[in-house]
Structure formats: C-alpha cells, structure tokens
Amino acid sequence: MFGILFCAVCPAFGTPDSTKRSKDTIRIVAVGDMCFARGVEQAASKAGPSYPFERMLSALQQADIAFGNLECALTAHRAAVPKRYNFRASPTWAAKLAKAGFDVVSVANNHSQDFGSRGLADTVTSLTRAGVVPVGGGLTMSEARSPRVVARKGVRVAFLAYLGMFPPVLPILASGPSVAMAEPASMRVDIAAARKKADVVVVSLHAGVEMVTTPSRRQKSLAAEALRAGADVVLGHHPHVVQPVERHHGKVIFYSLGNFVFNPSPSFLRNPEGPWAAMADIRVSRRGVTEATLVPLLIVDRQPRPRKR
Numbered sequence: 001m002f003g004i005l006f007c008a009v010c011p012a013f014g015t016p017d018s019t020k021r022s023k024d025t026i027r028i029v030a031v032g033d034m035c036f037a038r039g040v041e042q043a044a045s046k047a048g049p050s051y052p053f054e055r056m057l058s059a060l061q062q063a064d065i066a067f068g069n070l071e072c073a074l075t076a077h078r079a080a081v082p083k084r085y086n087f088r089a090s091p092t093w094a095a096k097l098a099k100a101g102f103d104v105v106s107v108a109n110n111h112s113q114d115f116g117s118r119g120l121a122d123t124v125t126s127l128t129r130a131g132v133v134p135v136g137g138g139l140t141m142s143e144a145r146s147p148r149v150v151a152r153k154g155v156r157v158a159f160l161a162y163l164g165m166f167p168p169v170l171p172i173l174a175s176g177p178s179v180a181m182a183e184p185a186s187m188r189v190d191i192a193a194a195r196k197k198a199d200v201v202v203v204s205l206h207a208g209v210e211m212v213t214t215p216s217r218r219q220k221s222l223a224a225e226a227l228r229a230g231a232d233v234v235l236g237h238h239p240h241v242v243q244p245v246e247r248h249h250g251k252v253i254f255y256s257l258g259n260f261v262f263n264p265s266p267s268f269l270r271n272p273e274g275p276w277a278a279m280a281d282i283r284v285s286r287r288g289v290t291e292a293t294l295v296p297l298l299i300v301d302r303q304p305r306p307r308k309r
Contacts, residue, residue, distance in 0.1 A: 023153070024153055024154055024155055024285050024286055025153075025155075025283050025284070025285045025290060026064035026065065026152045026153050026155045026157075026283070026284060026285070027062075027063050027064050027065075027281070027282070027283055028063060028064065028065045028066075028067065028157065028202070028233075028280075028281075028282040028283075028284060029059055029060065029063040029065075029066050029067070029279055029280065029281055029282070030066075030067040030068065030202075030235045030254070030257060030279065030280040030282070031056075031066075031067070031068045031069075031257055031260040031277075031279050031280075031297075031304070032068070032069060032237055032240075032256070032257035032258045032259050032260045032277060032278070033069050033071045033109075033237055033238070033240060033257075033258070033259045033260060033261075033262055034068050034069060034070050034071060034072075034097075034105075034260050034261045034262070035071045035072045035087050035089075035111065035261065035262045035263065036072055036074075036089035036090075036093045036261065037072045037087040037088055037089045037263070038087070038263050039263040039264075039302065040052060040089075040261060040262070040263055040302050041089050041090065043301070043302055050100070051303065052261050052302050052303040052304070053096075053100040053101075053261075053303075053304075054303065055303055055304065055305035055306070056100075056279075056297075056304050056305065056306075057100060057101065059279065059281075059306075060100055060101030060102065061100070061101035063101065064152040064153065065103045065104065065150055065152060065157060066100075066101045066102045066103050066104075067102070067103065067104045067105065067106075067159070067202070067204070067235065068097075068102055068105050068106075068260055069105065069106045069109060069204065069206065069235075069237040069257075069260075070097075070105040070106065070107055070109075070112070070123070070127075070134075071087065071109050071110075071111045071112070071237075071262075072087035072088060072089050072111055072112075072114070073087065073088050073089070073111070073112060073113070073114050073115045073119035073120065073122065073123050074088075074089055074090065074091045074093055074094055074122060074123040074126045074127070075088060075091060075115050075118065075119040075122035075123060075126075076090075076091065076122070077115045077116070077118045077119050077122060078115070079115060079116060079118075080114060080115055080116075081113065081114060081115065081116055081170065083114065085111070085114075086111075086114040086115065087111045087114050088114060088115055088119065091122060091123075091126040093126075094123075094126040094127045094129065094130035094132060095130045097127070097130065097132050098130040098131045098132050102132055103132065103133060103150060104132070104133040104134075104135055104148065104150060104159050105127060105132055105133070105134060105135070106134075106135050106136045106137075106159075106161035106204040106206070106237070107120065107123055107124065107127075107134050107135070107136055107137035107161070107179065108135070108136025108137055108144070108161035108162050108163045108179045108180050108204065108206055109136075109163055109179070109206040109237065109238065110163065110165050110168075110206065110238070112137055112179060113168070113170045113179065116170065117170065117176050117177040117178075118177075120137055120177040120178075120179070121139055121177040123137070124137055124138055124139060124177070133148045133150065133159070134148075135148045135159045135160065135161045135204065136160065136161025136162060136163070136179055136180045136204060136206075137161075137177070137178065137179040137180070138177070138178070139176075139177050140174065140175060140176065140177070140178065141172065141173065141174040141175075141178045141180070142174070144178050144179055144180040145160075145180045145186065145190050146190075147159065147160050147190065147193060147194035147197060147198070147201070148160075149194075149197050149198050154286070155199055155200065155284060155285060155286055156197065156198040156199045156200070157198055157199070157200045157201075157202060157284065158194035158195075158197055158198035158200070158201045158202070159202050159203075159204070160180070160187075160190055160191065160194055160201070160202070160203050160204070160231075161180060161203070161204035161205075161206070162180050162181060162182035162187060162203070162204070162205055162206065162222075163179050163180065163181055163182060163206050163207075164181075164182035164205055164206055164207025164208075164218060164219070164222050164238075165206065165207060165238070166181070168181060182205060182206075182207065182222050184222070184225045187203075187222075187225060187226060187229055188225070188229045191203065191226065191229035191230045191231055192229065192230060194230075195230045199284075199285075199286040199287075199288070200232050200233070200284045200288060200289070201230055201231045201232050201233075202231070202232065202233045202234075202235060203226045203231040203233070203234050203235070204234075204235045204236075204237065205219070205222055205223060205226065205234055205235070205236050205237070206236075206237050206238045207219045207222055207236070207238055208236065208238050208239040208243070208255070208256055209239060210238065210239055210240050211239065211240060211241055211267055212239055212241070212243075213239075213241050213242070213243055213275065214243060214244070215236070215243050215244070215255040215256070219236065219255055220255075223236070223246070223253045223255065227248065227251050227253070231251070232250075232251050232252075232284070232288050232289050233251070233252055233253075233254075233280075233282060233284075233289060233292070234252070234253040234254065234255075235254050235257065235280060236253070236254055236255040236256045236257065237256060237257060238256065239255075239256040239258070240256075240258060240259050240262070240265070240276070241256065241258050241274070241275055241276060242256060242257065242258040242274070242275040242276065242277065242278045242294075242296070243255035243256035243258075245292070245294050247292070250288055250289055251288075251289065252282070252289055252292040254278075254280045254292075254294065257277070257278050257279065257280060258274070258275065258276050258277045258278055258297075259276050259277050259299065259304075260277060260297075260304050261302060261303070261304065262299075262302070263302065264299075264302065268299070272299070272300075273298075274296075274298070274299075275296065276297075276299055277296070277297035277298070277299050277304055278294050278295060278296050278297055279294075279295040279297055280292065280293070280294060280295075281293040281294075281295050
C-alpha cells in the first residue's frame, strides 16, 4: 500500500519553494533520540552553554515548532529499575532544551521510566516548568494519551506519542505516572480526538529494532494504523539509525530519525559516517502536509550538525 522513498534530501510533495508557500504555512523540524546521561553530561560540564546543540541552533530556533525524542529521565532520583541500561540526567536539561528551541518532546520511550514512576514524573514536571511540552507521558495515563496542541500562525498541530515496545519497563497504571502504549484501539481513539482539535496530527512512534536500517513489521503496522486513524505525520524513533521515508496521499512516515544527541555506541565509533542521524523538515498548513524532507545529519563529538552536501 505504501511506497518506500529514501534519499539524502528528499522532497515528499514537490520541490520546496518558499516564494509559493501560503501565508498560513508553518515549518516543523523533528529530530531523533536525545540522551543527556553519562558522557554527554560529562562533556557538557566542560563545554560552552550551547553544547551540544550549537551547530543546530539555527534550524531549531528558526522553525515554528521543533520536536525531539527525550530518551532519558531528567531527575535527581537515583533508584534505578532493574534493566540493562538506565539513563538519568539533571533536570536542568529541560531549560537547555527550551533555550535551544525545542517546543515539544516525546517521553513515550523505553528509557523515560529508567528511574521509576518518580523519575518520569520529575521529567514531565521539569519540562513543563521550562516551557517544553511533554507528549506521550504524564502524571496519569489520561494525561499521557492526551493530544498536545501547539498553534502557530493560525495552524493548530496536535502531537501524540506512543511506546511501541511490549512489554513496557514498568506496569502501566491509569492513576499513576505512565507512558502511552501503541495499542491500535487506543491510538484510534486518541487520534480521532486530536483531529477534532487540530488541523494537523503528528504521531511519534518509538518502535523497531536497534541498528537495523529497515522498519520492522510491527513498525510498519503501527505507522499504517496511525495514518488510517487520521494522522498526517508519523515520526519514528528507537532504532538509533536512519530508516526510510514512506508517503501516501499527502501523508508521510519517517520510520526512524536515528540519534540526535547520544553517547557514541561501539557501532558508531567503528563507522561514524552513519547513517546515524537525520532531521525531518516538514511544512504544514491548515490543509495538511505540503512538503516533507529528510535532511541528513552528522554527529561529531556527540554534537549533531548538517552534513555537507
């Protein structure tokens, strides 16, 4: 049903031409996984105030809406849940995200609960206080599943985010801090509610297989379900590498945007050229998506930057 499209700089619906854009067109940029724990936090303590976003500030701050996936807990709480990797960074990163230009971040992933429900609650609270909208996670399940609407130039964009990995790290409780799970029946209800509130619906989906450059069957099924339910854009995360773009009748799926800020893995160190990172550059209006481009990025010293053409 869907055709695969992947290229370095890839217009999904015609060639971008700013002179022909209507006045109500806005620009959304979306990036991949951000984890400020361990080596990133250590490097930041020695670097300048704009680290690690310095090379991307122009793209982030000039966008009408900037989105990313926050893949660590922002908390001082130190009681980790039993799992292989636990990522925790200072809550002060919330203000750094805001200063860099981020408007919305997903917390619906497999690391936002690394330090339990308290760690997730601290993360959501820190982001909200900093003026960054958390999506896909909240102090209750109802909050986690609620669409977050951001309006720019009269265009209303609703964001939803889901964890598509089963089972989740912690039990999912309706009355406590939780992340939204990518259960098709729930997604259909949430997306229908979002459509009533917004002109454009963006769904972030955390799913897939790490270090694999093709989407899994589950990724494809969940993304297709989101489009059928009424989403206009699907933004994928988790594989830590860039995966293809897929489009269908004016809607677009970015299966994986890879990493944005992350401590380098052994695989990265063996092949730093990637494809590790990309940015989705999307133009939308009240009528939906008008342009969608995949922009390749390069990561040097844990810092993303545009790849030279």
